[in-house]
Amino acid sequence: MSRSDAPTERDEGEESDDGSRSAAGGAGSAAPDPHADDAIVEVRDLRTYYDDDGFLGDDPVKAVDGVSFDIRRGETLGLVGESGCGKTTLGRTVLGLEEATGGEVVSEGRDVASLSGRELREWQRDAQMVFQDPEASLNDRMTVGEIVREPLDAHDWGTPGERRDRVFELLDLVGLIEEHYYRYPHQFSGGQRQRVGIARALALEPEFLVLDEPVSALDVSVQARVINLLEDLQDELGLTYLFIAHDLSVVRHIADRVAVMYLGDVVELGETEAVYADPAHPYTRSLLSAIPGSHTGTDRDRVTLRGTPPSPRDPPEGCRFATRCPAKIRPDEFAHLSGTAWERLDALHTVFRERTNAETGIAERLKRRLGLAVAADDIDEVVADLFGWHPGGGSTAEGLGPDEPLLSGEARAAVESAVNAARRGDDAEATAILTDAFGSVCDERRPEEHRVGDDGRTSACVRHDSGYESPGTVMARRYGRGDD
Ligand code: SF4
Numbered sequence: 001m002s003r004s005d006a007p008t009e010r011d012e013g014e015e016s017d018d019g020s021r022s023a024a025g026g027a028g029s030a031a032p033d034p035h036a037d038d039a040i041v042e043v044r045d046l047r048t049y050y051d052d053d054g055f056l057g058d059d060p061v062k063a064v065d066g067v068s069f070d071i072r073r074g075e076t077l078g079l080v081g082e083s084g085c086g087k088t089t090l091g092r093t094v095l096g097l098e099e100a101t102g103g104e105v106v107s108e109g110r111d112v113a114s115l116s117g118r119e120l121r122e123w124q125r126d127a128q129m130v131f132q133d134p135e136a137s138l139n140d141r142m143t144v145g146e147i148v149r150e151p152l153d154a155h156d157w158g159t160p161g162e163r164r165d166r167v168f169e170l171l172d173l174v175g176l177i178e179e180h181y182y183r184y185p186h187q188f189s190g191g192q193r194q195r196v197g198i199a200r201a202l203a204l205e206p207e208f209l210v211l212d213e214p215v216s217a218l219d220v221s222v223q224a225r226v227i228n229l230l231e232d233l234q235d236e237l238g239l240t241y242l243f244i245a246h247d248l249s250v251v252r253h254i255a256d257r258v259a260v261m262y263l264g265d266v267v268e269l270g271e272t273e274a275v276y277a278d279p280a281h282p283y284t285r286s287l288l289s290a291i292p293g294s295h296t297g298t299d300r301d302r303v304t305l306r307g308t309p310p311s312p313r314d315p316p317e318g319c320r321f322a323t324r325c326p327a328k329i330r331p332d333e334f335a336h337l338s339g340t341a342w343e344r345l346d347a348l349h350t351v352f353r354e355r356t357n358a359e360t361g362i363a364e365r366l367k368r369r370l371g372l373a374v375a376a377d378d379i380d381e382v383v384a385d386l387f388g389w390h391p392g393g394g395s396t397a398e399g400l401g402p403d404e405p406l407l408s409g410e411a412r413a414a415v416e417s418a419v420n421a422a423r424r425g426d427d428a429e430a431t432a433i434l435t436d437a438f439g440s441v442c443d444e445r446r447p448e449e450h451r452v453g454d455d456g457r458t459s460a461c462v463r464h465d466s467g468y469e470s471p472g473t474v475m476a477r478r479y480g481r482g483d484d
Contacts, residue, residue: 039070040107040207041107045068046090047064061311061312064086064090064264066103069269076240076255076256078243080248080251081246081260081261085262085263090261092212094210095128095129099113107126125204126206128204130198130211134190135190135217139185140185140186144180145167147185148167148196149163152203167203170203173202176195191222198214198229205237210242211244216245248287248290252272257269257271260284265320267320269457270456270458271455274457280457280459282321282475289302303475306343306350317444318441318447319443319461320446326479327461330440331439334411345411348415348434349435352418380419383419387412391416411438414438418431447460450464
């Protein structure tokens with residue numbers, strides 16, 4: 001591709017295909033939710049870090065890192081994302097089961113994190129959790145009756161006779177029968193055990209339930225029955241759900257709105273059908289492309305993301321998705337590079353970054369801290385494979401000789417310089433050199449939420465700023481027509 005016909009990153013005046021510009025109202029605009037008054041729970045800049053006091057002063061794990069959203073009364077809000085993205089920690093922190101490092105969870109004017117005494121007991125009564133693994137979450141030495149009655153006993157609910165009657169009522173509510181009261185969890189199937197867990201969660205008549213992967217341990221046919229039960233209970237009891245799942249099809253079925261989480265942050269939130277039909281954020285587009293038959297708009301191909309998410313101990317400083325994003329913004333001075341060259345540069349950048357952050361052995365970590373060189377491993381081979389030439393040497397790949405290198409001039413010199421730093425064992429310096437040379441606005445700035453549609457839909461991507469092509473346009477060019 002010649003420089004003249006290369007796609008430019010800042011197409012001034014181009015309208016984005018998701019209407020984000022007008023909705024966002026320009027760069028950095030806030031995203032007011034028109035349903036804010038309906039909120040049963042308001043999450044504001046919530047952070048949950050785990051500091052394990054690791055040897056050599058490890059950074060804390062930032063499991064949840066600055067998340068804000070509302071949960072509307074009576075809705076099911078689905079929370080999706082890859083394993084390890086912080087979904088469960090977020091759900092537990094919302095309930096006060098994990099201590100928040102910062103931010104707020106507000107319900108009816110109370111900040112959950114600051115509750116104590118009577119107010120805390122009230123919150124624990126109003127908000128309950130159903131756990132993923134019904135086998136592990138039920139005490140096998142207690143009968144089902146005792147398990148369901150336990151929260152009633154803990155909250156000194158009614159008289160002993162009333163508690164017993166309440167348990168029978170709850171068993172009936174979840175489709176179990178009276179004689180199940182006297183049985184033990186191991187005598188039940190997975191679906192029945194999850195019904196016991198739901199009955200227990202409902203014992204104190206909560207308004208709000210966090211359902212943490214409630215059907216993922218069940219067979220598909222049993223999943224459908226438990227989902228139907230949850231929907232019936234919601235209608236009958238007016239419940240609000242935060243439904244955590246990695247199965248996007250299940251979430252599409254049950255959730256009114258969906259929040260998409262990546263590396264401790266919510267990157268997109270909106271009405272489920274709108275998000276599934278036309279995802280606004282590059283991560284959502286990638287995630288949803290994995291559902292058979294789900295390809296959206298002009299995207300034809302499944303989007304295969306490079307590598308794995310970075311460690312939550314050291315997330316990227318700018319956009320959390322920047323190390324894997326197929327729509328990452330290129331700096332203007334390298335807009336002439338081909339899509340392949342850019343992608344490989346980005347991959348090399350990620351390799352250096354991951355080497356810097358790798359959980360290496362103690363001896364190697366000590367060496368690094370003492371500034372001693374460590375083996376550069378096979379970095380020369382990596383560069384040869386990526387670009388077709390050996391650092392400091394000639395070409396290696398057919399058709400990619402010195403006259404037609406994949407990288408030349410300034411770009412090649414920067415890679416050579418980074419490789420030299422890596423050879424000295426200084427992967428941090430190698431990373432910094434590539435960041436300086438090829439760093440994008442996506443590496444520098446954590447994107448604000450932009451309103452990208454009606455009903456408070458938001459997406460956190462710099463491409464929603466005016467002046468950039470929208471994520472949909474870029475992804476369609478790359479995965480729809482394949483000409484990038
Ligand atoms: S801000 Fe940049 S890296 Fe992040 S999702 Fe948007 S385009 Fe991708």
